[in-house]
Amino acid sequence: MRVESKKVDLAEGDLTPMIDMVFQLIAFFMVLINFAQTESNDRVKLPSSQLVKPPEVPLEFPIILHVAKDGEIILGGDDYTAETLRVGLQKEVAVIKAQGKTLEDASVVIRAHKDTAAGDVQEVIRVAQEQELQNFALRVKEDNS
């Protein structure tokens, strides 16, 4: 009878170390998870530079423009071309003005794919300039190598 009861114990096993490890893993992934990834876009692979540092103070009113490899522009989930971008930017400008801010407070963050034609990026800047936006930030990946 004694031997039988011992066998039952072995079959149940001690779950404590496994639960410890699993909680550790959960804590690790929870700390590292970053919900602020809405800024990134799968179609954009940024160029890299050794000189940039992540900004210490977040931009006051960023307008994030993704420029895909084919020159298509993504603003707030909608696709634009250089010709139609004006409409999208006008909406953003209206929001800025409604908040009682001037266009000098806003900055246009350009996240362009590294193989995009430079002229396409220049076109984006030109369209934004026509909307009287004047602060631009060319976003690049930090290169630590």
Added chain:
Amino acid sequence: MKIRNREEAQKGGLNMTSMIDIVFLLLVFFVMTFKIVELEGDFSVRMPLAGTDSIPMDPTDLPLKLRLRADENGKLTSMSLNEINLGTDFDKLRANVVQLIGDTAPVEGEDGPEIEIDTDYNLRYEYVIRSITAVSGFKDGNEVVKLIEKIKFAKPRR
């Protein structure tokens, strides 16, 4: 007696199954949403629409001109800084910028030297960023030495 013993044993051993189920679900969720975040930074470019500045430009303050030329595939073929031909060597570009703006302390803000980048339309954006990196500074150990902070683009070439 036997029955009592059994009841006690059941009360003492908690049923872990449901908790482990939930915990594994959480773990799977976090593993699936996990993505290594690449650190990003900005090159700031202040570029109001040309012609809004009514202040006459001092001819000695003319910006440096960097011309980037590309082949039909968007690859950089040559660069020239104020008509000095540099080939495709970004280190040479940096050395020339250092030479041109002198080794004086970098001037912060509005009064610093300015550079205008004039690039072929189909040049890959990566090369533009590399040239901006070369002209805006260099790394000396862990410190960044700033060269030119005012960058603007010439009109796009079609």
